[in-house]
Amino acid sequence: xxxxxxxxxxxxxxxxxxxxxxxxxxxxxxxxxxxxxxxxxxxxxxxxxxxxxxxxxxxxxxxxxxxxxxxxxxxxxxxxxxxxxxxxxxxxxxxxxxxxxxxxxxxxxxxxxxxxxxxxxxxxxxxxxxxxxxxxxxxxxxxxxxxxxxxxxxxxxxxxxxxxxxxxxxxxxxxxxxxxxxxxxxxxxxxxxxxxxxxxxxxxxxxxxxxxxxxxxxxxxxxxxxxxxxxxxxxxxxxxxxxxxxxxxxxxxxxxxxxxxxxxxxxxxxxxxxxxxxxxxxxxxxxxxxxxxxxxxxxxxxxxxxxxxxxxxxxxxxxxxxxxxxxxxxxxxxxxxxxxxxxxxxxxxxxxxxxxxxxxxxxxxxxxxxxxxxxxxxxxxxxxxxxxxxxxxxxxxxxxxxxxxxxxxxxxxxxxxxxxxxxxxxxxxxxxxxxxxxxxxxxxxxxxxxxxxxxxxxxxxxxxxxxxxxxxxxxxxxxxxxxxxxxxx
RNA sequence: GGUCUCGUGGCCGAGUGGCUAGGCAGUGGUCUGCAAAACCAUCCACAGCGGUUCGAAUCCGCUCGAGACCUCCA
Numbered sequence: 001x002x003x004x005x006x007x008x009x010x011x012x013x014x015x016x017x018x019x020x021x022x023x024x025x026x027x028x029x030x031x032x033x034x035x036x037x038x039x040x041x042x043x044x045x046x047x048x049x050x051x052x053x054x055x056x057x058x059x060x061x062x063x064x065x066x067x068x069x070x071x072x073x074x075x076x077x078x079x080x081x082x083x084x085x086x087x088x089x090x091x092x093x094x095x096x097x098x099x100x101x102x103x104x105x106x107x108x109x110x111x112x113x114x115x116x117x118x119x120x121x122x123x124x125x126x127x128x129x130x131x132x133x134x135x136x137x138x139x140x141x142x143x144x145x146x147x148x149x150x151x152x153x154x155x156x157x158x159x160x161x162x163x164x165x166x167x168x169x170x171x172x173x174x175x176x177x178x179x180x181x182x183x184x185x186x187x188x189x190x191x192x193x194x195x196x197x198x199x200x201x202x203x204x205x206x207x208x209x210x211x212x213x214x215x216x217x218x219x220x221x222x223x224x225x226x227x228x229x230x231x232x233x234x235x236x237x238x239x240x241x242x243x244x245x246x247x248x249x250x251x252x253x254x255x256x257x258x259x260x261x262x263x264x265x266x267x268x269x270x271x272x273x274x275x276x277x278x279x280x281x282x283x284x285x286x287x288x289x290x291x292x293x294x295x296x297x298x299x300x301x302x303x304x305x306x307x308x309x310x311x312x313x314x315x316x317x318x319x320x321x322x323x324x325x326x327x328x329x330x331x332x333x334x335x336x337x338x339x340x341x342x343x344x345x346x347x348x349x350x351x352x353x354x355x356x357x358x359x360x361x362x363x364x365x366x367x368x369x370x371x372x373x374x375x376x377x378x379x380x381x382x383x384x385x386x387x388x389x390x391x392x393x394x395x396x397x398x399x400x401x402x403x404x405x406x407x408x409x410x411x412x413x414x415x416x417x418x419x420x421x422x423x424x425x426x427x428x429x430x431x432x433x434x435x436x437x438x439x440x441x442x443x444x445x446x447x448x449x450x451x452x453x454x455x456x457x458x459x460x461x462x463x464x465x466x467x468x469x470x471x472x473x474x475x476x477x478x479x480x481x482x483x484x485x486x487x488x489x
Numbered sequence: 490g491g492u493c494u495c496g497u498g499g500c501c502g503a504g505u506g507g508c509u510a511g512g513c514a515g516u517g518g519u520c521u522g523c524a525a526a527a528c529c530a531u532c533c534a535c536a537g538c539g540g541u542u543c544g545a546a547u548c549c550g551c552u553c554g555a556g557a558c559c560u561c562c563a
Contacts, residue, residue, distance in 0.1 A: 173491095241491065334501090339513060
């Protein structure tokens, strides 16, 4: 069996065989959220994508150390000196301590990640918890002669760095082209070059998030924390760094430059980038005003939504697209995903109850090979899911007696489903909502009365029961073994 | 303007030189007192125009269209 994972490395622009630095250990770093407001669905997609990566690496037996940061130090709103820290701006608006904002949205972020059934990172470091380390790396970069101080702020010298190492190696940019494309902004005169980026910014009197440093009171630059925290916990060279496509430039490019300037090495061996969630073809983002919050999606309380969708349906919807492709969001697409998901999960559940026979028409090993082939090809979850639908069809055929399955095959398939659906894709059966013991008991009584009426061919009574329940949004489903019910959404 | 990516059937979305992607919808059927549900089967495609090739949706060129990054962004 081929259990050799290949993944697409942005650095090389091609699929590469994955070989960890120190097997069986794997270091995985993912850029986390800035906790100054609610995470929207687009943000969630990236974390769900890398949850798949994390889960599959673990499934393959790797000992993963998954680090995902919380950006709580705030970023500048723009590149000008007058720029304002997002978190402190929000804090002023809401009349709260900055760390209150951070706490509130961090807790909310954790809750959303839990609802989407993502595994928690092994380490979740915060930028504010690593100010000392950030000051430390700035000093290293200055010692290397690749940063300079102006008025209590420190800037990275991109042109000088570019003489030793190519700045733009990840995103395919050329410094000359970047210079020609740079707009001149007011208040940038501190920098020697427009491409230079801040490692440390002097705090203006009104700036409320501030720390002491050798250069006075200030706060760390936007790209520094990831360089610091990834290498602190995973080593100066580590395996995988992930993040959204929109972080490729300049954020990840700057990370590379900072690490190389400080340590003389390229820290990351495999760069992985997840693609954007779009709405009507356009990137979902807060600034464009087309973002949807997870809660809005669950409840359907949003002008773009016809109704709500369960978090597991949303996760399944995302898993049906490859992580490197954009995924277009729409009511129709979600409804399609919901139906498919319910059908798939229902079939997989039937597997447990299939009667066993002496021989088997089903080859569990063939499914296993296909499942691994799909996931080993750069985490191709859509292909995996298509194979799962094939399996579902096979299970249904067996349930109707058209195919035979023996005990060994059944156990093997149950294990496969457990591994790939539950562990790797992270999908769970949707718990029936609102079906308390009382409701179940009442419905059993009602359906029993209806069954008697039907047995007596008393169609007017049975149909009246059905219609009246329908008026209460309860759908009765007649099956071979009696009727079941569910609450219509 | 620069750099890059992409254009697949009604919708979402894989694939990538010759072999069915898959899901949803549609259509036909099984089941059912009827309906729904469920299950089975099945139609519909590779933006356009050239080129390479025995053969291209897949490679190359051009045209048109869309998007991302270049400013905080997952």
